[in-house]
Structures are given as structure tokens and as C-alpha cells.
Amino acid sequence: MDDATRMAAAEYVLGTLPGDERARLAERIAREPDLAAEVAAIEARLAPLAAALPSEAPPADLWERISDRIGSEAAVPAAPAARFRTEDRERPSAEIISLRRSLAVWRGATMATTALAAALALAVIVRPDFFMPTGREEAAGTTDRYVAVVDTEGRQPAMIVTVDTDAGTVTVRSLAAHVPADHSLELWYVGGEGGSPRSIGILEEREDAKTLKVSASEFARIGEAAIAVSVEPPGGSPTGSATGPVIYQGKLIAEPK
Amino acid sequence: MSETPADDRDSLAVLLERAGARERAAFEALYQAVSGKLFGVQLRILKDRTLAEDTLQETFLKIWERAASYDRKAGAPLSWMIAIARNAAIDRLRSKEDRLGKASVTETETGEDILQYLDGGITAGDPVEARALRHCLNGLEEQARDTVVLAYCYGFSREELAERYARPVGTIKTWLHRSLKTLFQCLEGD
Numbered sequence: 001m002d003d004a005t006r007m008a009a010a011e012y013v014l015g016t017l018p019g020d021e022r023a024r025l026a027e028r029i030a031r032e033p034d035l036a037a038e039v040a041a042i043e044a045r046l047a048p049l050a051a052a053l054p055s056e057a058p059p060a061d062l063w064e065r066i067s068d069r070i071g072s073e074a075a076v077p078a079a080p081a082a083r084f085r086t087e088d089r090e091r092p093s094a095e096i097i098s099l100r101r102s103l104a105v106w107r108g109a110t111m112a113t114t115a116l117a118a119a120l121a122l123a124v125i126v127r128p129d130f131f132m133p134t135g136r137e138e139a140a141g142t143t144d145r146y147v148a149v150v151d152t153e154g155r156q157p158a159m160i161v162t163v164d165t166d167a168g169t170v171t172v173r174s175l176a177a178h179v180p181a182d183h184s185l186e187l188w189y190v191g192g193e194g195g196s197p198r199s200i201g202i203l204e205e206r207e208d209a210k211t212l213k214v215s216a217s218e219f220a221r222i223g224e225a226a227i228a229v230s231v232e233p234p235g236g237s238p239t240g241s242a243t244g245p246v247i248y249q250g251k252l253i254a255e256p257k
Numbered sequence: 258m259s260e261t262p263a264d265d266r267d268s269l270a271v272l273l274e275r276a277g278a279r280e281r282a283a284f285e286a287l288y289q290a291v292s293g294k295l296f297g298v299q300l301r302i303l304k305d306r307t308l309a310e311d312t313l314q315e316t317f318l319k320i321w322e323r324a325a326s327y328d329r330k331a332g333a334p335l336s337w338m339i340a341i342a343r344n345a346a347i348d349r350l351r352s353k354e355d356r357l358g359k360a361s362v363t364e365t366e367t368g369e370d371i372l373q374y375l376d377g378g379i380t381a382g383d384p385v386e387a388r389a390l391r392h393c394l395n396g397l398e399e400q401a402r403d404t405v406v407l408a409y410c411y412g413f414s415r416e417e418l419a420e421r422y423a424r425p426v427g428t429i430k431t432w433l434h435r436s437l438k439t440l441f442q443c444l445e446g447d
Contacts, residue, residue: 007434007438010434010437011433011434013340014405014408015302015343015347015350015408015409015412016414016418016433019351040332043332043336043337043339044332046390046409047336047339047340048375048383048387048390049410050342051294051339052375052377052387053294053298053301054297055293055296056293056300057293058296058310058313059310062310062314063285063288063289063292065314066288066314066318067281069314070284070321145289145290147290148286149272149286158282160282160285162289251268253272253286253290254268255289255290255293255294
């Protein structure tokens with residue numbers, strides 16, 4: 001590749017190529033794989049700079065707008081919200097301040113005929129200091145948002161769990177979770193290092209519920225953790241560990257910061 | 258988790274590939290994971306929240322369309338998405354005719370401010386790559402380096418950079434080319 005073309009590719013990536021030249025180069029990139037590869041290589045070299053810039057929260061409804069544009073699935077009316085129930089009274093607690101319904105819960109096309117569809121959506125706001133246990137490293141740049149796609153192996157994703165340790169919010173969004181009749185679904189935090197799963201709470205179809213008490217230690221090593229959902233007797237596991245089958249699970253993924 | 262960027266990279270790649278297989282939940286998780294980062298990049302370029310929101314929406318529609326064509330061998334998933342986001346923002350910016358001459362040419366962070374972000378410990382990308390980029394940017398002459406950094410982060414045109422630095426447009430082009438060549442040689446290990 002000659003020097004002039006390479007510089008044009010670099011200025012295309014930078015954004016400084018004048019408008020008409022930019023348009024012409026974009027057409028060439030679409031036709032010339034070598035040029036496209038050079039542009040991609042330059043983009044990759046400079047990307048760490050963009051990746052290092054601070055994040056900005058987009059408006060809360062933007063995902064709905066995008067989702068509306070990409071989907072063929074019909075919108076489903078908002079479903080009853082879920083609640084977390086107190087499971088562990090011994091530990092530091094946090095209080096839910098807000099609980100809201102999902103505006104547009106997406107439901108997969110295929111539903112298990114024997115299962116009760118639970119379209120759950122839940123925002124839990126806890127005290128900001130809750131997620132900052134003593135001794136935890138809080139270095140600048142540490143990721144503080146985590147996402148898990150919770151599903152059965154190789155099957156349709158069932159729910160998305162988002163944890164924002166900075167804002168202190170936990171959001172559970174059900175996509176196609178099914179609650180077997182006469183049972184409860186219990187949400188578990190599975191920490192790293194082979195530790196025992198810890199109950200986060202029960203997912204229930206409820207109009208209103210206002211309390212969440214879970215321990216800070218459950219979230220202290222969240223970057224190594226996973227979320228699992230098991231089927232339990234009504235009201236949750238009587239033993240403090242999962243007694244029924246784990247039907248959904250997913251690893252928490254750190255959001256780039 | 259942020260101490261192991263390779264895992265994050267793999268996780269994002271998995272989500273992107275699953276979005277390519279038309280799994281909406283994976284795409285939503287991808288949105289949750291990177292929308293803040295991409296919005297930050299676009300807002301810095303566009304300065305206008307409404308415009309940046311429209312551009313972010315356009316960007317995710319493009320990611321959804323193109324996800325099936327993402328190839329891990331072609332690079333990190335975040336870099337791939339950042340490229341789509343920046344291109345969308347710059348194309349929007351260039352379609353606005355009235356930006357030149359606005360105070361925005363000077364109301365920015367300095368190049369050195371921007372580079373501090375690269376020093377801020379772990380970033381979303383590969384920290385080794387971030388350090389290499391910082392090292393090589395450090396090797397450039399300051400003013401010429403800043404034209405590259407500010408163009409990249411704020412989407413300045415040659416004309417806007419000429420106004421900011423009170424130099425002819427031809428001089429700015431020379432600075433940009435000199436900086437980019439030296440930067441790439443350094444990154445390639447020459």
C-alpha cells in the first residue's frame with residue numbers, strides 16, 4: 001500500500017479527511033479488502049484511546065427504542081413486577097427504594113406449555129455504600145457494572161441480570177423465564193473460588209414488595225461470580241442452599257469502563 | 258474481572274457472536290455492557306445529547322446488522338464497536354454545516370488531559386495495548402501529537418484544528434501525517 005493511501009486511511013479513521021475525500025475513501029474501503037484491513041488495523045491501534053474515555057449513561061429508554069426497531073416480536077404488555085425476599089437477616093442489609101415495572105417485556109415465541117411464564121422486571125436501588133465493603137480495592141478505573149445473561153445451556157436466554165455496584169442497583173429483566181407451578185424461582189450468587197452459592201432472593205410475581213437484604217460480601221468478589229436460578233419450594237429453599245434443579249445460569253461480565 | 262481483560266474480551270465476543278445469531282437477549286446484554294462507553298465517545302464528538310442519542314441508536318442498529326460478520330481474528334470486539342460508533346458520529350458531525358467557528362474548537366480538555374485517561378489504570382481495552390499507545394504518543398512532539406488526540410476524541414476537522422492552533426490548514430495536515438507515521442512505526446515496534 002502506498003504512503004498516500006495509508007495516510008488517507010489513517011486520516012479517515014481519525015476523522016480529519018475532508019468530506020469529499022472521506023466519501024470516496026469509504027467507497028474504496030467497501031470494494032478493496034486490503035484497504036479495509038488497513039483501516040481496521042488503524043482503528044484497532046487507536047481504539048485504546050476511545051476505550052479509556054469516561055462512559056456516559058445513555059437515556060434509560062434508548063434500549064426500548066432500539067429494541068422496537070430490530071424486532072419482529074410483538075410488544076407484550078407490562079407484567080407484574082418481581083420482588084426479592086429477605087433471606088439473610090444476620091448480614092448487612094440494604095433497603096429497596098424503588099421497584100418498577102418493565103415497560104416492554106419481550107417474550108420469546110415458544111413457551112413451555114407446562115410452565116407459568118414469569119415476565120419479571122425489577123429495579124432494586126440499595127444504599128450506595130452497600131457495595132463498598134472495607135478492604136475492597138476501589139482503584140480508579142475499576143469496573144462497577146456487571147451483566148449476566150442467564151439461560152440454560154445452549155437454549156434461549158431467560159433473563160438478564162445487571163449489577164451496578166457504583167449506583168447500587170440490581171436489575172433483573174426476564175425475557176422468557178418460566179416458573180413451574182407451585183414452586184418459586186430462587187436467584188443465587190455463585191462466587192469465585194468454589195464458594196457455596198448464596199441466595200440473593202426469590203423471584204415472585206408480585207405487584208409490590210419493598211425489601212431486599214443481602215450481604216455485602218456476596219458482591220465483594222463480583223467480577224469472578226455467576227448468577228444461577230434454581231427451582232425451589234414455594235417461598236424458597238428451606239435449607240439455605242439450592243435444593244431443586246438449577247434451570248438458568250450465567251456468568252457476570254464486567255462492563256468496560 | 259477488570260484485571261483479566263482477555264476474559265472481558267472473550268465475553269464481549271461471545272455476546273457479539275450470539276447477537277450475530279439473532280439472539281436478542283445477547284444483544285441486549287451487549288447493549289448494557291458497552292452503550293455507556295460508546296455514548297461517552299459519541300457525546301464528546303457531537304456535544305449535543307439529542308444528536309448523540311440518535312447516533313447511538315443508529316450505531317446499535319448497525320452493530321445488530323453487522324454482528325454476524327464480526328470475526329475475532331479481525332480484532333477485539335470493543336475496538337470493532339468503537340470504530341462503528343466513531344464513524345457514525347463523525348459522519349453525523351460532517352453533515353452539520355455550522356460547527357466551524359463555534360467555541361467548541363477551544364472548549365475541550367487538553368491533549369494531556371485526554372492522555373491521563375490512558376494512564377488511569379485499567380481501561381476497557383487491553384491494558385498492554387493502552388500502555389503501548391500511551392508510550393508511543395509520548396514520543397511525539399506535543400503540539401503535533403495533540404492534533405491527533407483531539408481530532409480522534411473530538412472529531413475536529415483540519416480546518417478546526419487550524420483555527421485552534423492558529424496555523425494554516427496545510428501545516429495541520431503535515432503535523433497529522435508526521436504524527437501518525439511516527440506513531441504507527443512505534444506501535445509496530447520499529
